[in-house]
Amino acid sequence: WHGVSSNGIGPFGYVIFEEESAVLVDPPYFSKDLAKEIQKLAPNGLTHVFLTHDDFVGMSGYAEWKRAFAGQPKAVLHHKDSRGAGIDIVLQGAGPWEVGNFEVYHTPGHSAGSVFYMHRGLSAVFTGDSFADFHGPTGFPSQNRFGHSRQAASLRNFAEKVDFAHHIMPSHGQPMSFQDEKERLEAFQHAAAGLDGGR
Numbered sequence: 507w508h509g510v511s512s513n514g515i516g517p518f519g520y521v522i523f524e525e526e527s528a529v530l531v532d533p534p535y536f537s538k539d540l541a542k543e544i545q546k547l548a549p550n551g552l553t554h555v556f557l558t559h560d561d562f563v564g565m566s567g568y569a570e571w572k573r574a575f576a577g578q579p580k581a582v583l584h585h586k587d588s589r590g591a592g593i594d595i596v597l598q599g600a601g602p603w604e605v606g607n608f609e610v611y612h613t614p615g616h617s618a619g620s621v622f623y624m625h626r627g628l629s630a631v632f633t634g635d636s637f638a639d640f641h642g643p644t645g646f647p648s649q650n651r652f653g654h655s656r657q658a659a660s661l662r663n664f665a666e667k668v669d670f671a672h673h674i675m676p677s678h679g680q681p682m683s684f685q686d687e688k689e690r691l692e693a694f695q696h697a698a699a700g701l702d703g704g705r
Contacts, residue, residue: 615657
């Protein structure tokens with residue numbers, strides 16, 4: 507669902523239903539109405555609240571999501587962005603990790619602990635604020651907090667080494683879909699070049 511924004515680029519949050527349970531990725535706030543809808547559609551509850559980076563520690567309301575589901579969902583975040591925030595699953599080191607049905611990849615750049623969550627069943631990657639379509643593929647260089655060259659390297663490394671997935675689901679900007687590996691690689695390279703000038 508879409509958060510409050512005057513410029514139309516987010517933040518976006520996602521609900522993924524997996525049989526009779528659900529997970530959230532980067533919820534922009536807590537919503538009682540959405541919690542009730544999830545409870546109806548996912549009788550086994552909400553298993554995880556995945557956070558791609560530290561911006562969502564404050565805005566996601568993950569503690570309220572936990573209370574609404576009797577403490578069931580586990581909040582997940584990389585340790586470099588967790589800042590002692592009471593996160594349930596703190597990802598340590600360089601990864602990758604498996605959490606539930608997701609593969610998690612450390613992609614530092616936007617923040618020190620930025621991560622991508624990949625769901626193979628959906629052929630989708632949830633990229634937070636690190637990669638999206640905003641008038642073309644971008645890594646949002648003006649919002650970078652951990653080094654343009656570091657983020658560019660993260661994007662190139664992910665595109666070159668991680669298996670192909672068709673869809674990019676960002677927290678800002680627009681989602682993207684790719685027909686093949688070549689198209690995906692070109693988009694990631696374009697965003698990386700926008701961060702480091704193609705170095």
